Amino acid sequence: MGKIISIVNQKGGVGKTTTTINLSASFAYEGRRVLLIDSDPQSNSTSGMGLIREEVTTSIYDVYAGHALIKDVIRATDYERLFIVPSIIDLLAVEVELVNKERREWVLCDALKDVRDDYDYILIDCPPSLSLLTLNCLVASNGVLIPVQCEYYALEGLSMLTRTLDMVQKTFNPYLEISGILLTMYDSRNTLSNQVVNEVKGYFGNKVYETLIPRNVTLGEAPGHGKPAMYYDRRSKGAQTYLTLAGEILEKGLG
């Protein structure tokens, strides 16, 4: 059975989409079969993987809205063993449409039952909020990967997030665990960066991945070319570090 991991943090701009795309690509490169699900109305994972809005006729929206099975909306990418379920802006409406629906927190979980054994990893890119969309992702997952930017405000939101995870574990999904904490946009010359690394390691101990993602221009440029960093500039530090991260996760047999 595949590992289903939500890439989640309600703090904005911490590297959720960048991690979802580059970790998915790295797992596929290492021979795993991967499904990337974009569950954010902003659909940055969709465009970061090279899909153009006009081409996206079916998406995760159709699954949440109940008019398509997940099998119907999965599409191949340019990369071997890497598949995607794109998102569209209409997903914004799901927050309101689901409120009064039966089993509103279970829609994605129920939908994924059909396909979870077809992939080694299913990675879900979440929006920057702790809303019904994010709740659906957490209920459907057996692991969460939390990107934490090496900045002051990043620390503030962590207790809010862990409280939400506890609630989801107790009320909906006892299998949900923290797969790992990923420190992103790390700059070794910057005191604040190092302070955040120490605080996060102090708080989460060995749940923190040893791989630290550096601030790297290629990771910012690759989305404009619709490619994971390793296919835009394979030798870049950004691409190499996500490959190292994939290796660390695969080695430890972690989620």
Add this chain to the structure above:
Amino acid sequence: MGKIISIVNQKGGVGKTTTTINLSASFAYEGRRVLLIDSDPQSNSTSGMGLIREEVTTSIYDVYAGHALIKDVIRATDYERLFIVPSIIDLLAVEVELVNKERREWVLCDALKDVRDDYDYILIDCPPSLSLLTLNCLVASNGVLIPVQCEYYALEGLSMLTRTLDMVQKTFNPYLEISGILLTMYDSRNTLSNQVVNEVKGYFGNKVYETLIPRNVTLGEAPGHGKPAMYYDRRSKGAQTYLTLAGEILEKGLG
């Protein structure tokens, strides 16, 4: 009557909170009377202004929940002419609590009627979403300031945001206009940064502020000390640029 400006962009981590804090402080420094409202459950503006969670007994949550007037939750800061309405994490619940409420989009607008003439500027820090909380801020405002990070994904979300603004103008608030677009985390040596500046200027013309906020370490460090950048390191480029921005806005008589 004071100018009420929402600092809004559903893209995360673009500099909404940093702009709200530093622009508020700059307007107050220039002699204006300013109210900063933190309408984000993450409450980064609250902590960035030095308030400690335990001290925040009343907040914007009480106004949305209907058990306090805005006058009851305004508090002074350490800085002359600068006042704040703090936020707390409970604000997360407002999204669900308001859904079935009468005039759910008008709660903040109605609440601000009492105090809007007491201030020259009211700046509202919004969460990274286009949800009911953000809708309340837009309905209550006569201007919006849109921070845009000089990164690829920043361009993607702009059409989503302008469509939402059009909807709000037509359905709720005909006075709502774009006060300006602020380019943030600009790095003149980086090609992507310059591409984004050109695209945004091409798209929004003279709505784009001439002041570009550079990527600057002080703007990242100041929140950890609970102070606006100008009171943490007045000579820093970050603090100086927000002062320049305040001057540009005051000069043009813009919102």
